[in-house]
Amino acid sequence: MGTDFRYNTGATRVPWAAVGENYNAHDLMEIIAFLMQGEGKEYDDAINAVWEQVKKLDKVSTPPGKLSLGSKVEAAEKACGEYLGTDTATFVTNATAGFEIAYKYANLKAGDEVIVPAITFVATMAYPLAIGCKLVFADVDPKTINMDPADVARKITDKTKMIVPVHIGGYPVDLDPIMELAKKHNILVLEDAAHAFGAMYKGRKVGTIGDFAAFSMHEVKNITSFGEGGIVTTNVPGFGPEMKRARFLGLDFTCPIKDWLYNITPIQGKEKPFVAGNYSTTEIQGLGLKLQVERNEEIIETRRKAAEYLTNRFAANDAIIPQDLGNENIKPTFHLYLLQIDPAKAGGDVQVLKKKLEEKGVTQIAHFGPLYRFKVVQDMGYDSDEIAKSCPNCEEVFYKRFTHLPLYGLSDEQLEYMADAVLESVAEMQAGK
Ligand SMILES: Cc1ncc(COP(=O)(O)O)c(C=O)c1O
Numbered sequence: 001m002g003t004d005f006r007y008n009t010g011a012t013r014v015p016w017a018a019v020g021e022n023y024n025a026h027d028l029m030e031i032i033a034f035l036m037q038g039e040g041k042e043y044d045d046a047i048n049a050v051w052e053q054v055k056k057l058d059k060v061s062t063p064p065g066k067l068s069l070g071s072k073v074e075a076a077e078k079a080c081g082e083y084l085g086t087d088t089a090t091f092v093t094n095a096t097a098g099f100e101i102a103y104k105y106a107n108l109k110a111g112d113e114v115i116v117p118a119i120t121f122v123a124t125m126a127y128p129l130a131i132g133c134k135l136v137f138a139d140v141d142p143k144t145i146n147m148d149p150a151d152v153a154r155k156i157t158d159k160t161k162m163i164v165p166v167h168i169g170g171y172p173v174d175l176d177p178i179m180e181l182a183k184k185h186n187i188l189v190l191e192d193a194a195h196a197f198g199a200m201y202k203g204r205k206v207g208t209i210g211d212f213a214a215f216s217m218h219e220v221k222n223i224t225s226f227g228e229g230g231i232v233t234t235n236v237p238g239f240g241p242e243m244k245r246a247r248f249l250g251l252d253f254t255c256p257i258k259d260w261l262y263n264i265t266p267i268q269g270k271e272k273p274f275v276a277g278n279y280s281t282t283e284i285q286g287l288g289l290k291l292q293v294e295r296n297e298e299i300i301e302t303r304r305k306a307a308e309y310l311t312n313r314f315a316a317n318d319a320i321i322p323q324d325l326g327n328e329n330i331k332p333t334f335h336l337y338l339l340q341i342d343p344a345k346a347g348g349d350v351q352v353l354k355k356k357l358e359e360k361g362v363t364q365i366a367h368f369g370p371l372y373r374f375k376v377v378q379d380m381g382y383d384s385d386e387i388a389k390s391c392p393n394c395e396e397v398f399y400k401r402f403t404h405l406p407l408y409g410l411s412d413e414q415l416e417y418m419a420d421a422v423l424e425s426v427a428e429m430q431a432g433k
Contacts, residue, residue: 022063025055064283069248072286079293080231083198084205088233088240091286092247095194096123097279098214098232101246102190103127105212105239106162107271113159117147118394119368120166124192129380134159137372139391143324144168145338145402148393149177156181162188165210167196168368169404170222170333171324172206179209188212188270197222197231198296200331211235217289222299222335225289229281242267250276303334306407306415310337313419319345319426336367337405340397341426348429349400356425362418366403370394
């Protein structure tokens with residue numbers, strides 16, 4: 001039986017139980033039925049047969065005795081670290097929590113500037129926005145809709161403290177010029193690798209190149225840890241072990257206070273120490289994550305094949321700008337398929353295409369909008385229209401050119417139908433229909 005690591009009494013006659021109420025066979029059965037749903041006679045027969053066996057476990061099994069931050073979390077971190085090529089992988093509640101650790105390390109304060117791409121999810125900027133930093137929105141590269149390094153260079157000032165490239169849809173950002181700029185100006189780079197677990201940039205795994213990175217294992221990502229989770233990594237020398245403490249309130253067993261088990265020591269940040277938060281993850285999440293990490297390459301390959309199929313089909317019409325499939329240096333995770341059109345050649349913009357696809361029953365969602373258009377940003381004193389003027393590519397691609405298509409969990413027929421629907425819709429637009 002495991003014990004709470006804070007009170008590790010070892011094998012004793014009267015142990016200190018780590019967890020409160022244990023799960024029983026009935027609970028387990030509910031969990032199985034939740035994860036593997038179904039209906040009809042065949043399903044009912046199968047699930048009833050499972051229940052007949054599972055209920056026997058009540059009498060013959062013992063509970064794990066540890067449900068949070070134990071050996072399963074460690075095993076998941078080891079698997080992720082080996083896969084990525086880092087010994088700092090730390091499993092946290094979500095990518096947003098991982099970003100917070102990096103932001104706290106940087107000692108961000110009100111007035112500091114943080115450069116984020118104009119197109120990403122709000123999670124990228126939530127912490128700096130909350131504490132009154134000035135967010136600076138870099139325009140996007142119209143080909144990838146990722147942060148454009150040339151615009152980052154234009155927007156760096158002596159107040160810039162961090163640059164946050166986001167590998168949108170799992171397509172690697174061109175990191176070399178960004179790392180070079182960061183080095184020159186002593187700026188920290190935090191990779192938002194939420195979509196990019198397994199992507200490669202010039203022979204290295206994305207998420208191991210910046211000073212910090214965080215991956216998301218939220219339910220919609222390529223792999224998940226039961227719906228929520230994140231892996232945070234660092235290249236800051238010596239910060240790997242600190243990251244583990246930054247995840248759980250700064251508990252420090254190396255220098256306990258007098259007559260007590262541990263100390264609480266601050267985490268050493270770039271400029272000054274900071275107080276840790278609590279972003280702990282559970283054993284069951286650790287188990288789920290390790291299982292899925294082990295099949296990540298197969299998942300990427302399945303997605304890659306679907307993307308390749310769509311890109312090949314879309315070559316038939318030069319008004320369609322298909323997803324770039326990468327090359328020796330750039331290997332995406334194909335989290336999303338970036339579909340773009342050239343409005344001049346297509347005879348209309350992507351809003352027309354989106355409507356046509358919806359009418360044909362094809363779900364497509366432009367997953368990310370211009371951050372500076374959100375009310376939360378405006379209410380913090382930002383002028384959306386002024387910012388828009390400094391992000392012309394973002395305005396053009398978002399309103400006129402791109403949407404995202406799904407790549408996973410589709411049958412061959414669905415994939416084919418989706419490709420046909422895109423081709424037919426663009427042909428209709430070209431014919432003025
Ligand atoms: C680009 C991007 N960054 C960050 C996140 C946040 O990830 P998490 O939900 O794990 O905090 C997401 C999640 O959707 C995302 O799409």
